[in-house]
Amino acid sequence: MAFNTAISGLNAATTDLNVIGNNIANSSTSGFKASRVQFSDVYPVSNFGVGTNTAGAGVKVDAITQQFTQGNVNFTNSALDLAINGDGFFRLSDNGATVYSRAGAFGLDANGFVSNASGLRLTGYLADPTGNITGALGEMQVSLADLAPSATTTGDVGVNLDATAGIIPGAIVFSTTNPNSYNNATSLNVYDSLGTSHLTTMYFRKTAANDWTVNVTDDATPPNVIGTTTLAFTPAGALSTVNGAALPTSANYTMVTTNGSNNISFSLDYAQATQFGSPFGVNFLTQNGYTTGRLAGVEIDSTGVLSARYTNGQSLVQGQVVLSNFTNPQGLKPNGDTSWSESSASGIPLTGAPGTSSLGLVQSGALEDSNVNLTEQLVAMITAQRNFQANAQVISTEDAITQTIINMR
Numbered sequence: 245m246a247f248n249t250a251i252s253g254l255n256a257a258t259t260d261l262n263v264i265g266n267n268i269a270n271s272s273t274s275g276f277k278a279s280r281v282q283f284s285d286v287y288p289v290s291n292f293g294v295g296t297n298t299a300g301a302g303v304k305v306d307a308i309t310q311q312f313t314q315g316n317v318n319f320t321n322s323a324l325d326l327a328i329n330g331d332g333f334f335r336l337s338d339n340g341a342t343v344y345s346r347a348g349a350f351g352l353d354a355n356g357f358v359s360n361a362s363g364l365r366l367t368g369y370l371a372d373p374t375g376n377i378t379g380a381l382g383e384m385q386v387s388l389a390d391l392a393p394s395a396t397t398t399g400d401v402g403v404n405l406d407a408t409a410g411i412i413p414g415a416i417v418f419s420t421t422n423p424n425s426y427n428n429a430t431s432l433n434v435y436d437s438l439g440t441s442h443l444t445t446m447y448f449r450k451t452a453a454n455d456w457t458v459n460v461t462d463d464a465t466p467p468n469v470i471g472t473t474t475l476a477f478t479p480a481g482a483l484s485t486v487n488g489a490a491l492p493t494s495a496n497y498t499m500v501t502t503n504g505s506n507n508i509s510f511s512l513d514y515a516q517a518t519q520f521g522s523p524f525g526v527n528f529l530t531q532n533g534y535t536t537g538r539l540a541g542v543e544i545d546s547t548g549v550l551s552a553r554y555t556n557g558q559s560l561v562q563g564q565v566v567l568s569n570f571t572n573p574q575g576l577k578p579n580g581d582t583s584w585s586e587s588s589a590s591g592i593p594l595t596g597a598p599g600t601s602s603l604g605l606v607q608s609g610a611l612e613d614s615n616v617n618l619t620e621q622l623v624a625m626i627t628a629q630r631n632f633q634a635n636a637q638v639i640s641t642e643d644a645i646t647q648t649i650i651n652m653r
Contacts, residue, residue, distance in 0.1 A: 246642040252302030253635030256283055259305050260628040267616045268625075275315070275347030275582045276614035278621075282306045312573045315346075315615040317607055323543050324350040324358060327612040330604020332567030335595060336364040336583065337383050344568055344593070346612055347582040352542075358384040358550070362581045368548065368565040369597070375561035377549070381595070384550060384563050386542055391554045393439025396508055396533030398494075399432060401446065402516035404525045407481060409450050418449060418459050420467050425449065426459070428524040435533035436505035444470070444499065446512075454479065454519065460512070462499045471497040473512075477519040486514055534558050544608040548598040567603045568593035 260281045270276040284306040317327045326334070326348030333344035343364065350366055353359050358366040365383040372378055409427045418425045426447040433441045443463040451457050456475045461467035473495040476484045486493050493515040499508040516527070537554025544550050548565030570576065575589025586593060598606045 246638060249300065249302040250635045250638035250642065252286065252304065253638070254632060256281075256303045256305060257628050257632035257635060259308075261625065261632070263308060264621050264625045264628060267621050268618065271614050271616040271618055271621075273347075273582060273614050274349055274611045275345060276616065277310045277312050277315075277346070278614070278616045279308050279310045281308050309574045310576075310578070311615065312346075313615050315613040317610050317612055319610045321609070322349075322351070323541065323608055324352070325609055325611050326350060326544065326565070327607040327610040328567065328598075328604045329607055332569045332598070332603040333573075333584070335367045335381075335566055335568045335593070336360070337367050338364050338583075341585075342367075342593075343579055343583040343585050344576065345581075345583040348611055352386055356386045356388045358386065362583075364581070364583065366565060368550070368563045371561045371563045377561060377564050381566065382563075384565065386539070386550070386552050386562050387560075388539060390539075391537035391556065391558055391560060393435060393437070393536045393556075394532070394534055395437045395506065396434035396510045396531045399434070399510060399512045399529070399531035400516065401432075401512050401514050401529060402527035403428075403430065403448070403518075404522060404527065405448055405450070405456055405475075405477075405517065405519045406524050407454075407519045407521045409524070411450050411452060414451070418447065418457075418469075420445075420447065420461060430526050430529065432529045432531060434499065434508055434510060434531055435535055436499075436501050436503070436508050438503065438505040439535035440501075440503055440505060441535060442499060442501070442508065444497075448524070454484075456519070458495075458514075460497050468500075470499050471495060473514070475514060475517060481518050481520045483514060483517050544606060546598065546605045546607065548606045564597055565606060566595050567598050567606075568595045569602055570594070 263279050263281050267278045283303050286301040286304050288301050317329065328346060333346055334348060336343050336345055350358050350360055367381055368384045369377050370380045370382045412425065416425050426449040428448045429445055431443050431445045434444050435441055445461045447459040449457045454477045458473040458475060459469050460471045462470050474487055478484045483493065486495060494511040494513040496511045501507055534556045537556030537558050539552055540555050541553045542550060543553060544565065550562045550565060551559045552562050553559050570593060571591035572589060575587055576584035577587045579585055596603055598604065
């Protein structure tokens with residue numbers, strides 16, 4: 245009887261050492277979760293239960309469970325390295341089958357899919373061509389195509405016009421070549437439908453106290469005036485009217501192009517223009533057009549929104565990473581490659597955007613370390629070794645006793 249009991253102890257200690265060795269071997273594996281062995285005792289049971297004087301029959305492995313505690317977060321230089329701060333798993337596609345992982349070392353494959361070294365693709369909520377996130381789940385893909393240009397339609401002019409500037413007599417006709425026919429000038433690049441940049445210039449001319457005229461020109465040679473706008477200011481220096489009306493504060497212009505694009509029809513808003521007793525200054529000049537852009541990089545915020553950055557300074561949302569959580573994560577089925585599959589014991593996945601419900605947030609440019617505590621594992625290894633030696637000693641002792649009985653006469 246003692247032989248079988250000791251053998252069960254040896255098997256249990258061997259299993260314990262195997263699990264500890266696997267933990268130690270993966271102490272540097274990103275997203276790895278340490279396991280532990282749970283044992284239970286064995287008693288021979290009859291139809292009437294266990295007798296009070298019955299000796300135990302050894303030990304058995306009851307379960308090997310993984311510990312899904314948070315690992316340390318280490319920062320990296322890759323924007324597609326992701327770590328989860330809190331609960332949840334990345335939802336991955338394995339050729340259509342869904343698996344889950346805490347390892348977030350991702351990159352772009354040849355087709356722009358966000359995937360890991362094993363070829364598993366990250367999934368999330370997809371975005372439409374305009375960058376609006378939909379509720380459709382799918383494989384996250386970054387478009388590798390150039391971003392199409394967008395023609396300028398609006399702009400904002402934030403300038404301060406010098407209230408002490410001299411009034412230019414009406415007898416002096418405005419001319420871009422005559423600096424005496426205007427007080428100040430500034431320029432703004434606008435874009436046509438082909439993404440070509442055109443320089444438009446605004447010439448500010450003081451015509452009376454608190455009254456200014458803005459002559460806007462194109463980039464032709466010589467320049468053409470494509471619109472004239474009048475600005476009136478209050479005695480306090482705030483904008484009063486544009487072209488004689490309080491609203492709208494913007495004026496419309498059309499630039500004729502000759503490169504095959506559509507003419508540029510745009511408006512400039514002067515709502516932030518002022519007239520104070522300080523030198524002319526440009527506070528800001530903005531417009532909403534841009535040229536063609538090539539993919540320059542990607543970035544992911546803490547809520548999992550994936551955006552592509554382009555060489556023209558624009559960005560476009562490509563989708564949103566989702567996380568999944570389970571009622572019983574220890575019931576997940578290990579697959580290897582630091583991934584797990586859903587099982588009946590884990591319960592169904594609860595999937596949503598990072599930061600919602602019980603799901604954690606996503607940290608871009610970081611990876612979650614293994615949660616293996618090497619000190620604890622080394623101490624546990626010594627304990628398992630002692631258990632193995634003790635059970636081996638039981639076999640040696642039982643063998644000696646058996647030999648003594650055999651030698652009796």
